[in-house]
Amino acid sequence: MSKNIAIIGGGNLGSAIAEGLINSGFAKAENIFITKRNIETLSQLKEKGAHILNNNKEAVANADYVILAIKPFQIKDIISEIRPSLKARKHVLISVVTGIWIKDLIEMTGEDFAIVRAMPNTAIAIQESMTCICSHNASEEQAGFVSNLFNQLGKSVIIDEKLMDAATVLGACGTAFAMRYIRANIQGGVEIGFNAKVAALIAAQTVKGAAELLLTKHTHPEEEIDKVTTPKGCTIAGLNEMEHQGLSSSIIRGITTSYKKIVQDM
Numbered sequence: 001m002s003k004n005i006a007i008i009g010g011g012n013l014g015s016a017i018a019e020g021l022i023n024s025g026f027a028k029a030e031n032i033f034i035t036k037r038n039i040e041t042l043s044q045l046k047e048k049g050a051h052i053l054n055n056n057k058e059a060v061a062n063a064d065y066v067i068l069a070i071k072p073f074q075i076k077d078i079i080s081e082i083r084p085s086l087k088a089r090k091h092v093l094i095s096v097v098t099g100i101w102i103k104d105l106i107e108m109t110g111e112d113f114a115i116v117r118a119m120p121n122t123a124i125a126i127q128e129s130m131t132c133i134c135s136h137n138a139s140e141e142q143a144g145f146v147s148n149l150f151n152q153l154g155k156s157v158i159i160d161e162k163l164m165d166a167a168t169v170l171g172a173c174g175t176a177f178a179m180r181y182i183r184a185n186i187q188g189g190v191e192i193g194f195n196a197k198v199a200a201l202i203a204a205q206t207v208k209g210a211a212e213l214l215l216t217k218h219t220h221p222e223e224e225i226d227k228v229t230t231p232k233g234c235t236i237a238g239l240n241e242m243e244h245q246g247l248s249s250s251i252i253r254g255i256t257t258s259y260k261k262i263v264q265d266m
């Protein structure tokens, strides 16, 4: 029997999850119940056959798995609103809300629920997310279902909840960090002769190819670098200059600064 999935909050992430689940074939559109206060922007999902609602309780009542994809400041009110429709032995709650811990969710729902925290990134829109997952009270079947769900939307890994802030920085903020690296390549590419469009294509596909090498061959980055660097050649000259200017150090410091910001704010 196919499971019904409610997505509470059809914004950037919520609608991308719905789209990815339908496009991958993991869920039929008719098994998805997605909510938003103003449902007009969800018309594409409606055309595909998903249930578009502005009633969270109705979505929950129809679902087995409930994905919470709203902003952190909204979660308390929304859980109070849907709480009467939640049934402990029926519903599994999946929160992608940044900085909301399982203990916070238990305070809002009570002890009896299977609760999953997931940290995806915006590449979920094209089924290329990296999603870190941890769970509480979930049966093997429920945890397996959630892992399968996120594996349809990219790759997933199970982590300890204490690493969720670190996952947010490396996996979710990481998309922005990678974009800035690509942007710098475009700027450099224009300075050495390409127009911006061609420079953007070369920069993005080169970064994609480099990432695919590591994911496919399971090699260490330095092993791949050795294959590119001709002795006395231009690659090592450029790389060493980047390191003299602090490339690795600035990335490490950016990551640890983001991490300190999350830990201090939450």
Ligand SMILES: NC(=O)C1=CN([C@@H]2O[C@H](COP(=O)(O)OP(=O)(O)OC[C@H]3O[C@@H](n4cnc5c(N)ncnc54)[C@H](O)[C@@H]3O)[C@@H](O)[C@H]2O)C=CC1
Pocket (backbone or CB within 6 Å): 008, 009, 010, 011, 012, 013, 014, 035, 036, 037, 038, 056, 069, 070, 071, 072, 074, 078, 096, 097, 098, 119, 120, 121, 122, 172
């Ligand atoms: N953007 C990112 O890179 C990542 C975001 N997150 C987390 O995911 C969550 C959602 O993020 P986004 O999709 O980017 O935000 P968003 O603002 O695009 O989506 C939230 C949606 O919830 C809807 N909403 C507001 N009140 C509602 C209500 N009472 N009932 C139903 N829907 C309601 C809003 O209309 C909006 O469409 C946030 O908690 C964020 O921290 C997690 C990982 C990465």
Ligand SMILES: O=C(O)[C@@H]1CCC=N1
Pocket (backbone or CB within 6 Å): 098, 168, 172, 173
């Ligand atoms: O910048 C932020 O706070 C959020 C967390 C993950 C991505 N965006």
